[in-house]
Amino acid sequence: MNHPTTDRQARLKQLGTRFSWQDIGPFAAVVALMILGTTINPTFLSMANLTNVFTRSAFTGIIAIGATFIIGTGSIDLSVGSMAAFNSGMMIIFMNYLVKTWGATWATILAAMGLAMVLGIVGGFVNGFVITKGRIESFIVTLGTMGIFRSLVTYLADGGTLSLNLSIRVLYRPVYYGTLWGIPIPLIVFGLVAVVGAILLNKTRFGRYVLAIGSNYDVAHYSAINVNRIRVLTYVLQGLCVAIATIIYVPRLGSASSTTGLGWELEAIAAVIIGGTAMKGGSARIWGTVAGAIIFSIIGNILNLSNVISQYLNGAVQGLIIIGAVLLQRTGKE
Amino acid sequence: MNHPTTDRQARLKQLGTRFSWQDIGPFAAVVALMILGTTINPTFLSMANLTNVFTRSAFTGIIAIGATFIIGTGSIDLSVGSMAAFNSGMMIIFMNYLVKTWGATWATILAAMGLAMVLGIVGGFVNGFVITKGRIESFIVTLGTMGIFRSLVTYLADGGTLSLNLSIRVLYRPVYYGTLWGIPIPLIVFGLVAVVGAILLNKTRFGRYVLAIGSNYDVAHYSAINVNRIRVLTYVLQGLCVAIATIIYVPRLGSASSTTGLGWELEAIAAVIIGGTAMKGGSARIWGTVAGAIIFSIIGNILNLSNVISQYLNGAVQGLIIIGAVLLQRTGKE
Amino acid sequence: MPELALQTKTICKTYGTVPVLFDVDFDLKKGEIHALIGENGAGKSTLVKILAGYHEQTSGELLRKGQPVRYHNTGAAEADGIVMIHQEFNLANDLDVEENIFLGKELLKRGLLDKAAMRQRSTDILDKLGTKIKPRTKVKDLSVSDKQMVEIAKALAFNSEVLIMDEPTAVLTTSEIDVLFRIIRALKDHGVSIIYISHKLDEVKELADRVTVLRDGYRIATEQVSDLSEDDMARLMVGRELSTLFPPKPDRSQAKPAVLDVQNVSCPKYVENASFTLYEGEILGFAGLIGAGRTELMECVVGLRRRSSGDICYRNQPLWGHSYADAIKNNVVYLSEDRKGKGLFTALPLAPNVTVLSLQDHVTKFGFLDSKKEEATLDRTVQEFEVRLPSSKAMLGMLSGGNQQKIALGKMMQVEPDIVILDEPTRGIDVGTKQQVYRFVRELVKQGKSCILISSELSEIIGLSDRVIVMRSGRIVGELLGDEINEEEIMLYATGIKGGVGDEPSDHRQASQA
Amino acid sequence: AQDKVVIGVSIPAATHGWTGGINYWAKVTQERLKETYPNLEIILVTAGSAAEQANTLEDLYAIHNIDALVILPFESDPLTDPVEMLKMQGVFITVVDRGLTKEGVADIYVAGDNHALGRVSGEYMVEALGGKGDIVVLRGIPTVIDNYRFDSFMEVVEGTDINVLDWQYANWNRDDGFQVMQDFLARFPKIDAVWAQDDDVALGVIEAVKQAGREEELFIVGGAGMKEMIARVMEADRLIPVDVLYPPAMIATGMEVTALRFVSNASVLGEYILDATLVTPENAHLYYFPDSPF
Numbered sequence A, B: 001m002n003h004p005t006t007d008r009q010a011r012l013k014q015l016g017t018r019f020s021w022q023d024i025g026p027f028a029a030v031v032a033l034m035i036l037g038t039t040i041n042p043t044f045l046s047m048a049n050l051t052n053v054f055t056r057s058a059f060t061g062i063i064a065i066g067a068t069f070i071i072g073t074g075s076i077d078l079s080v081g082s083m084a085a086f087n088s089g090m091m092i093i094f095m096n097y098l099v100k101t102w103g104a105t106w107a108t109i110l111a112a113m114g115l116a117m118v119l120g121i122v123g124g125f126v127n128g129f130v131i132t133k134g135r136i137e138s139f140i141v142t143l144g145t146m147g148i149f150r151s152l153v154t155y156l157a158d159g160g161t162l163s164l165n166l167s168i169r170v171l172y173r174p175v176y177y178g179t180l181w182g183i184p185i186p187l188i189v190f191g192l193v194a195v196v197g198a199i200l201l202n203k204t205r206f207g208r209y210v211l212a213i214g215s216n217y218d219v220a221h222y223s224a225i226n227v228n229r230i231r232v233l234t235y236v237l238q239g240l241c242v243a244i245a246t247i248i249y250v251p252r253l254g255s256a257s258s259t260t261g262l263g264w265e266l267e268a269i270a271a272v273i274i275g276g277t278a279m280k281g282g283s284a285r286i287w288g289t290v291a292g293a294i295i296f297s298i299i300g301n302i303l304n305l306s307n308v309i310s311q312y313l314n315g316a317v318q319g320l321i322i323i324g325a326v327l328l329q330r331t332g333k334e
Numbered sequence C: 001m002p003e004l005a006l007q008t009k010t011i012c013k014t015y016g017t018v019p020v021l022f023d024v025d026f027d028l029k030k031g032e033i034h035a036l037i038g039e040n041g042a043g044k045s046t047l048v049k050i051l052a053g054y055h056e057q058t059s060g061e062l063l064r065k066g067q068p069v070r071y072h073n074t075g076a077a078e079a080d081g082i083v084m085i086h087q088e089f090n091l092a093n094d095l096d097v098e099e100n101i102f103l104g105k106e107l108l109k110r111g112l113l114d115k116a117a118m119r120q121r122s123t124d125i126l127d128k129l130g131t132k133i134k135p136r137t138k139v140k141d142l143s144v145s146d147k148q149m150v151e152i153a154k155a156l157a158f159n160s161e162v163l164i165m166d167e168p169t170a171v172l173t174t175s176e177i178d179v180l181f182r183i184i185r186a187l188k189d190h191g192v193s194i195i196y197i198s199h200k201l202d203e204v205k206e207l208a209d210r211v212t213v214l215r216d217g218y219r220i221a222t223e224q225v226s227d228l229s230e231d232d233m234a235r236l237m238v239g240r241e242l243s244t245l246f247p248p249k250p251d252r253s254q255a256k257p258a259v260l261d262v263q264n265v266s267c268p269k270y271v272e273n274a275s276f277t278l279y280e281g282e283i284l285g286f287a288g289l290i291g292a293g294r295t296e297l298m299e300c301v302v303g304l305r306r307r308s309s310g311d312i313c314y315r316n317q318p319l320w321g322h323s324y325a326d327a328i329k330n331n332v333v334y335l336s337e338d339r340k341g342k343g344l345f346t347a348l349p350l351a352p353n354v355t356v357l358s359l360q361d362h363v364t365k366f367g368f369l370d371s372k373k374e375e376a377t378l379d380r381t382v383q384e385f386e387v388r389l390p391s392s393k394a395m396l397g398m399l400s401g402g403n404q405q406k407i408a409l410g411k412m413m414q415v416e417p418d419i420v421i422l423d424e425p426t427r428g429i430d431v432g433t434k435q436q437v438y439r440f441v442r443e444l445v446k447q448g449k450s451c452i453l454i455s456s457e458l459s460e461i462i463g464l465s466d467r468v469i470v471m472r473s474g475r476i477v478g479e480l481l482g483d484e485i486n487e488e489e490i491m492l493y494a495t496g497i498k499g500g501v502g503d504e505p506s507d508h509r510q511a512s513q514a
Numbered sequence D: 001a002q003d004k005v006v007i008g009v010s011i012p013a014a015t016h017g018w019t020g021g022i023n024y025w026a027k028v029t030q031e032r033l034k035e036t037y038p039n040l041e042i043i044l045v046t047a048g049s050a051a052e053q054a055n056t057l058e059d060l061y062a063i064h065n066i067d068a069l070v071i072l073p074f075e076s077d078p079l080t081d082p083v084e085m086l087k088m089q090g091v092f093i094t095v096v097d098r099g100l101t102k103e104g105v106a107d108i109y110v111a112g113d114n115h116a117l118g119r120v121s122g123e124y125m126v127e128a129l130g131g132k133g134d135i136v137v138l139r140g141i142p143t144v145i146d147n148y149r150f151d152s153f154m155e156v157v158e159g160t161d162i163n164v165l166d167w168q169y170a171n172w173n174r175d176d177g178f179q180v181m182q183d184f185l186a187r188f189p190k191i192d193a194v195w196a197q198d199d200d201v202a203l204g205v206i207e208a209v210k211q212a213g214r215e216e217e218l219f220i221v222g223g224a225g226m227k228e229m230i231a232r233v234m235e236a237d238r239l240i241p242v243d244v245l246y247p248p249a250m251i252a253t254g255m256e257v258t259a260l261r262f263v264s265n266a267s268v269l270g271e272y273i274l275d276a277t278l279v280t281p282e283n284a285h286l287y288y289f290p291d292s293p294f
Ligand SMILES: Nc1ncnc2c1ncn2[C@@H]1O[C@H](COP(=O)(O)OP(=O)(O)OP(=O)(O)O)[C@@H](O)[C@H]1O
Pocket: C015, C016, C018, C020, C038, C039, C040, C041, C042, C043, C044, C045, C046, C047, C087, C388, C389, C390, C397, C398, C399, C400, C401, C402, C403, C428, C430
């Protein structure tokens, strides 16, 4: 009988991270946008600007990596932006409190990071638990928790802004602004999260089960996969990603308020889908998501670098570029 | 051989509008919320208040009826809120222009209504066309057009507010504030749209094809259904619903700005899903959607009933009630 | 010579870069029943999909009543009077039976759906087919065999001139098949031309006028059925001589320990107080008509379906009340009859499908998935079950029906089961491979494993089972041993002539002693 | 005993710093007034959009039967009609900050002066830069208020040699302020001053400037009177030399005068215009409220 041809493609597949047009597509869009950016304003290619752009993509990017798993199972999480705001608020309150006893030390910061992780895990677990046990559409549950988290941070901030104690801020600042081997720390964290995400998705049973569930819920169930547990885990993972994003977000401005993280959920979901993950689940691409997040960041940057068109129309240009970027991918695929 | 039992249930089903727990569930939630409201403040049940609450649900409700079809096919439309803003803006500009020649007459208003319809149809068509011809996820396309429509209204309003000419406003006002046989006009329109929607969904080929596509794209395709055409039609229908909502929205506030209709898309989608339509498509319930829209309106009202909780926590209470309302439905189903 | 309803001239079909059909000439006379047979992956479904507008040929010509035609979609073919019953169900799960039957060709009255008329028509058709399916049931709530009946009803609702049936009987039991054959013959008498694909050669022999054999995408022969014996057909298909289908049964003199003891299992609406014991090294057949509840009973046993009562002991240990995963841990594995809906991930590649039950065995020493091991497992499965792949990159859905079934069997075998529960294991599998599957199962039980076999094919139950249990309407009504295992006896129980419904459970005990 | 007087207060939800301040002051004033005047009932409702605010007005009347309304309208134009509806039912109307577009609807108008905010900022900019230089502007959310501020600012700046390099919307949001400023800094090698218009945005701008290490090159003018910014002004921070007041406490004024009208029967009608005071190191201590969240 005929054997499967182990051609180059198949060999590449074995690397765990698969390369195909679907993966290259989003990066092609990144390159196209970079060319566009340079054409509009050569400053685009300056080191400082590129560093800014890539660094900024880290927040949504990290969150989007978590979202890749959720969308991979065919679910959605609208609460991530609010959760990020809530986590930021809690971190700030906690650090401001600890600083009184522990002083402005790394211990204080590390403790707050730990708190963020715990909150992320708990928040994600609650989302996942209500969705699976209550058998409610994820859209509804996370729409609900989106409101809840946002309210909580507003409440904590008394409607205003929670500001991080100045002495800690000085200490914590490098986590966003610092570099390691010349690379901004948020970018390193983003890269690490992406690598871990890619391994989780492509090289572990968990990742396989995520895609299996997204591919066909019933078949997954009949393949002895504990569907509910895996789904809850994706939400916990999403919570963790939000926590990590929070940890590098807080040192940036040192504050949190009810506007923090507004709209991040849509951006994260869009990054995931631009990256080639299907909304209905069953296929997911971490590196596509990374490209998707970068695409978003570049679009924003390009709009700020030019004023050819009325600023009122920024949103329109953004919309057109998003659709265009995805069209470009699709066309290339033929 | 045994014939299908034509019991009452089955008979009712033949009416086109099917009654089952899935349909009753949302209404049970409405009743529960009404009881909650009355408990918090007996004034809730006053005629004046109830009229307000129901009338308000008309905007999102009408949009949500369009969204029921879109979600029924397993797609999504994020652009409805922005489209409503854009349509409102265009109506206002058009009326302000026409009033110079035609005066503050019904002709002016009717022409503007016509314009709204045309814009809705065109806008919906564009969404549907790009989605089907470009084979792009509806999420991405409508996220793009959401930005585009919102930008356009910002542009039209020069960043500010578009205001309707005062003389027309006086004439147009009754369309929102007036009553017919004692029933507020927006409610009558809402009811009509719902009835038409229910007939379309349950009594026509179009409705059946919508559900077939949502259930299984390939099966629909192989059943000689023109999948793309039906999908485009759902977007056109959605555009029409947005236009109708706009027509009764404009006389209410007489203005449009970049913040008009912000967030209506999430509310509409939530209303649809609370109403028992599945996010992944294949089943849809118009009357459930109607209940869903009313649920949203009641929740907003309940938050204004009392002053017990910090207003910062409104969002949290709203989130909890949404999840609770859906949980209630689910439990009832067992 | 009667008019040709359909004719193909040198039809070729290539999926991507994979050629599947080579210069196939085929013709269908008006009013004939023309069988199409061939090994799994030979290209039967592909050929008929071209005829019915699901796919377009890569080259070659299609003639309808002598006129060249090209169908760009199913609508065009349907408009031309050609209707097909799909091998993989072509039903919308969220819609109900009635809605599916008329999907794409709804009856209208004054522009609105004429639900009353459609209800009447679908009831009539379902009655004619002798099923108990209710028109308002959602398709997703139907068993596989019921879905097959709906597929048939869907095709019959349309007054076609050419009716193509791609393995309509793979999951049907004898009595359903009888009804179906009556209908097919009646259609033929009305001048309808029928293409009939089946792996059940006895059916072909019984029903068809002519038969065309495909092998590896080539047409090998077209003959009058009366000129061929079943063995001739098998030889033409496989290209070699086939020995007897079923391996010999061992004699069951010595008593073996019980491995699975099921007591009073009930599942509301489907199963009532079912009790049975499975012994080591035996093949226990489960017979019954459609809707007898065999599938549901087994799903209860392995923990895929919640049972309302009952105890299950595995090697004298009460076990797995909760999940299928527990059953798998004890090496009890279940092959679902619903290949597409529950068995396999059609949108995923092959390797993940084969290894999903045994992923823990496909990891490196650091616990990461080992794609090399997965590929190796896939290779082994492909060889063992002779799966025909279009390419190594194929998604599962690109395999032919029978080859998918082989993957499903391969997937199950990865857990090295102690008890295998097979629900329609040879659904859509060709004779050659069937024989292998039977040997394989026999080998398995020889090694001390045990097997439960649910099959709609009575010959399979009879040929393979050491013992047979008959179910009817959710109850176990009879147990047959040795010489009792014959078609007549099984049907007596299955249809309720023996061990009538309402009889006490003791009744079937007596039956088993009889 | 006298009948209870019910005052409804409708304000935007706390979606950014300044509205957060509004919420804070409204709540504080609500409590204080309730304590002082026991027969006063104050219902505080918030809304996330103009349409929602129109809903709250209906609810205040239908459910709470208010005698007076204190409203800080989301937007002037869309709320004019709904407020007038209440007026016609005999409700006493106090409008805060943004005036309605129809004369005679408001009984009391406590006006924040958005034109003045733009003008004062512009005048300071001209003075501090000596009438020439390159500046960038970060605007709020596209709304009428923002237009008033921006247009007035531009009017002042236009006649001078001050060159507005570019402006972008920063949506009264810190993160947007940060990103837009990052890009301005990358794009323009020389920036002499930044008009951020809002203190939330200014906070983001500060961080971007710090990151680029260009603190010495420019200064930032925010607006509103956030306590952090007032503190910086007090400390004579080079980067933040001044702030322009647009105090959220104006809602307190509105509530107080309205309450006064009912408890004292004094005739308190007319307009109260609050200045857009320029906060300098000299007067900053007067506007520093460490307990306020804003
Ligand atoms: N969509 C597809 N893409 C690629 N290859 C395909 C596709 N569909 C079928 N094939 C390949 O075409 C060949 C013929 O398949 P076909 O379904 O016609 O076989 P068949 O004779 O019906 O077999 P069976 O008896 O198993 O149903 C198989 O090798 C199959 O893998």
